[in-house]
Amino acid sequence: MKKDIKHIRKSINDRKKLRGIPSKTDRGKVSTIMPSLPQEEEKHGFYPNFIDPSASNQSRSNAITGVILKGIFSVMLFFSIAIIWQNDAEIFEKPRQWTSNVLTEEFPFASVYQWYKDSFGTPLSFIPGNDSKVVEEAALALPVSGSVIETFQANGxxxxxxxxxxxxxxxxREGVVIFSGKKSDTNKTVVVQHADESTTTYGFMSSIDVHLYQIVDANQRIGEFTPTEASEMVYFAIEKNNEYVDPVQVVEVDDNP
Incomplete structure (x- = not known):
């Protein structure tokens, strides 16, 4: 019986020592808890992740849900447009016209920009930074100085x-660049959209200094032309309401209001 009691007491003292609690047999000695040594992962800069995984799972779930909803709405929109175009009922006539205009016409960037200036008085920049040089000369009657070799009546x-x-x-004039690059018929070309929904086209340029959706001022340099044997002329056209207009007539009206 005494042996059993001693054995139990010894076991209790051993457990206290392991836990760092001083026992009666230590006689004034103070036991300390040694700090745990860094694990192998911690030596190499890896630390345990204490972020609740349920939070990241929730955000991931929300993102997936958003993608699914967008996909559903896209499918619904597609089938709605298909129904409108396949149905000849009179009630769908106006929706058909609206969707046709949205899908075929260029967005009126210049008109929106002009409205922004009139409403807030501060120019709106779609893309920050405008390094293009502005021509400091008097307003030009035409985009380049030269003689008109081929008139509007020649090609329409x-x-x-x-x-x-x-x-x-x-x-x-002031506007927004809606095309900047090469075209099959006019090579290096820039197309500028204006607030009155007209567009001006500048073709056969040697180099282009503006980018897509850049806002340009009246008489601002948009590129350069150098006459060569292969290209001796600059193409210039004005289009409004899907019809071409004689640039010379427009310039004359602008110069003589």
Whole structure:
């Protein structure tokens, strides 16, 4: 019986020592808890993640739900447009016209920009930074200085201007660039949309200094033209309400209000 009691007491003292609690047999000795040594993962910069995994799972679930909802709405929109176009009922006539305009017409960037200026008085920049140079000369009658070699009556779309030397190509009026690149018929080309929903096209340029959706001022340099044997003329056209307008007539009206 005494042996059993001693054995139990010894076991209790051993457990206290393991837990760092001083026992009666230590006689004033103080036991301390040694700090745990860093694990192998901690030595290499890896630390346990204490973030609740349920939170990240919830955000991931919300993202997936959002994608699914967008997909459902896209499918619904697609089938709604298909029904409108396949049905000849009179009630669908106006929705058909609206969807046709939205899908075929260019968004009126210049009109929105003009409305923003009139409403808030501060120019709106779609893309920050405008490093293009503004032509500091007097307002040009045409985008480049030169002689009109081919008139509007010759092709029904635009005019061909022949500069005698390297010259800057300038925007006729303030607007937003809706095309900047190469076209099959006019090579390096810039198309500028204006607030009155007209567009001006500048083709056969040697270099382009503006980018898509950039806001340009009246007479601002948009590129350069250098006459060569292969390209001696600059193409210039004005289009409004899906019809081409004689640029010379428009310029004359602008110069003589």
């Amino acid at each position: 779309k635009g005019i061909m201007i022949a500069p005698n030397e390297t010259t800057s190509v300038s925007a006729l």
